[in-house]
Amino acid sequence: MSYFSGKFMTDIIDCINSFVRDNPEITIGLAGLLFAALGIMLTVNTVSRNRINRFYDKLEADSLCQINENLKNIERILRKTIKGNDNLTLYDILDRTESSEDIYTSSRSFESLSPYFAEYCANLDKYNSNIIPRKKICFNFQEHGKKARAILSMFQKYDYKDISLGFAKLHLKSAGIIENS
Numbered sequence: 285m286s287y288f289s290g291k292f293m294t295d296i297i298d299c300i301n302s303f304v305r306d307n308p309e310i311t312i313g314l315a316g317l318l319f320a321a322l323g324i325m326l327t328v329n330t331v332s333r334n335r336i337n338r339f340y341d342k343l344e345a346d347s348l349c350q351i352n353e354n355l356k357n358i359e360r361i362l363r364k365t366i367k368g369n370d371n372l373t374l375y376d377i378l379d380r381t382e383s384s385e386d387i388y389t390s391s392r393s394f395e396s397l398s399p400y401f402a403e404y405c406a407n408l409d410k411y412n413s414n415i416i417p418r419k420k421i422c423f424n425f426q427e428h429g430k431k432a433r434a435i436l437s438m439f440q441k442y443d444y445k446d447i448s449l450g451f452a453k454l455h456l457k458s459a460g461i462i463e464n465s
Contacts (some may be wrong), residue, residue, distance in 0.1 A: 286442075297376060307455060312452070316402045340414070344411075345409055346377065347411040347415060348411070350407045351404065351428060354400060354404035354407055354426070355404065357400045358397065358400050358404060358435070361396055361400060363375060364393065366392075374394075377438060379439050394442065395446070398439070398444070398449050398452070401432075401435055401436075401439075401448070402448035402449065402451045402455070404428075404452075405452040405455035406452075406455045408425070408428055408429070408455065408456070408461065409455040409456070409458045412424045412425065412458075413416050413458075413459075420452070424453055432452075432456055433456075433461060433462060437457065437460065
């Protein structure tokens with residue numbers, strides 16, 4: 285037979301009932317303390333959750349600001365005409381196939397673009413690590429991923445390599461924008 289069954293449970297319930305009848309003020313006070321403690325726990329939990337949400341909202345805003353700033357720098361370099369060829373920009377190279385002489389004239393432009401591209405990829409990786417798990421899907425991130433893949437393919441097409449581009453590839457792999465290869 286169980287310890288908390290039968291007569292013992294009945295005795296405990298009778299004891300509680302007689303305490304409540306004999307001491308109604310204390311019972312009301314204990315119930316009030318219980319509700320106050322419950323209210324305090326809910327308030328603390330809500331404040332904590334709001335603080336975490338504010339942190340992630342600020343982190344998302346900062347990340348998007350950094351990504352957009354990187355993109356402005358990248359687009360500025362892509363729009364600049366290439367030294368030695370006043371008609372050619374990196375946008376032209378990005379959009380179409382160029383001759384081998386354009387490859388040599390564009391290497392300085394690739395050199396100036398590479399660090400900005402690496403920073404852009406690092407910020408995409410940071411956004412992917414911190415914001416995407418919370419939001420689950422972000423169309424802005426998908427668009428930035430398409431741009432990053434297009435720029436990376438331009439670098440690869442002309443076989444441009446440097447340390448910044450190596451870091452950019454690692455960040456893009458980490459963010460899931462390109463496949464591990």
